[in-house]
Amino acid sequence: MPFITLFPFPIFSIFLKIAEVRKIIVYCRSGHRSVKASRILEENGFHPININGGIKEWKRNNLPVE
Template sequence: MNSTFWFAIVLGGIALAIYFLSSGKDTNALSAEEVQQKIASDTNIVILDVRTNIEYTTGHLPNALLIPVQELNERITELNKFKDKEFIVYCRSGNRSRTATSILTRNGFKAFNMQGGILRWTGDIVK
């Protein structure tokens, strides 16, 4: 009985942890569709591409600034002139942009990661 009780407690704790971890939404993330709506309705945003130079030249979102995520910490002061704006950050699939969004947020910027990156983008691309 005692081991059954502890097994039930541990199993319940694991179930609760899974529930809370899977139900949490990344508050700094937007879908590609939400980004398109935001771009269409808000002029107070900066679009930041954090891919490599080569990736950028193959196609990027209109008006996107390029700072590869590997250079963002060293070049963060270049963005200070946009401190009053919101940033939409993207990469190829959303992983590098998640890192860049964290860097921007830690440095006092309001930033959102475009989930799924440019792979999910259905809007115009500049080549």
């Protein structure tokens, strides 16, 4: 992935004002907060990719992490 940034939920609205990105991948530990974040992005015209189940599910499926 060419560009990855962690945006804590409280500063998420700032991100929406300055974002000029092509793909946004949203994830959290369990998948619940990322669903909320994805909805906010969609409401603001973005097309996020949400990692269902969060990073816990990602690891459980033996997918790569750094």
